[in-house]
Amino acid sequence: MTPMGPVHVRMSSVVRGDDKGPGVGIVNAPTAAEATAELHRVARVSGAENVVSVAADYRRAAIAGGTASTQWRIEVQAWGTAMGHPKISPAEREAGEADAEKAREAEDAKKAQAEQAERARPENDQGGKETAEVKAKAAAPAPAPAPAPIAPPEPTPAPVKASDVGPAPVTRSAPPPPAAH
Numbered sequence: 548m549t550p551m552g553p554v555h556v557r558m559s560s561v562v563r564g565d566d567k568g569p570g571v572g573i574v575n576a577p578t579a580a581e582a583t584a585e586l587h588r589v590a591r592v593s594g595a596e597n598v599v600s601v602a603a604d605y606r607r608a609a610i611a612g613g614t615a616s617t618q619w620r621i622e623v624q625a626w627g628t629a630m631g632h633p634k635i636s637p638a639e640r641e642a643g644e645a646d647a648e649k650a651r652e653a654e655d656a657k658k659a660q661a662e663q664a665e666r667a668r669p670e671n672d673q674g675g676k677e678t679a680e681v682k683a684k685a686a687a688p689a690p691a692p693a694p695a696p697i698a699p700p701e702p703t704p705a706p707v708k709a710s711d712v713g714p715a716p717v718t719r720s721a722p723p724p725p726a727a728h
Contacts, residue, residue, distance in 0.1 A: 551594070553628055558623045569682075590627070596630060599628050
């Protein structure tokens with residue numbers, strides 16, 4: 548299913564009550580459950596099969612107050628996203644069918660051309676055995692090249708003696724630090 552779009556329902560009512568809240572007439576006030584049910588009905592009428600991400604909001608506010616009673620406005624709203632199967636128009640469907648038919652015809656033409664080429668081959672071959680032998684020789688792998696001769700190892704230089712190099716360099720180090728008492 549694909550999203551069809553947002554759906555929103557708002558219901559409101561005015562009821563009388565005392566300072567503690569709505570009382571008389573509250574039976575006729577909308578509820579969040581009624582708003583959600585109405586949301587689903589509206590979506591189905593629009594062609595949706597389901598509503599996802601449903602949420603509802605219930606609010607009441609005193610709009611007029613007297614000595615004996617107060618009028619309350621109750622507002623409930625619900626919203627969600629309508630989901631349904633994508634609708635394909637007849638023109639789009641016909642265009643898709645025409646494209647599929649063209650693709651089938653192109654595939655049939657390729658198969659027919661391949662069959663004609665296959666039928667034409669045996670007529671052109673005069674010597675069937677000779678042609679098979681030539682094809683077998685052409686398909687045979689080429690012999691591997693002979694390995695290159697291995698060169699003798701290079702001679703290594705003679706080790707250097709310490710007497711050939713000369714005296715070792717003199718290195719001086721700093722005197723040790725004084726000992727702490």
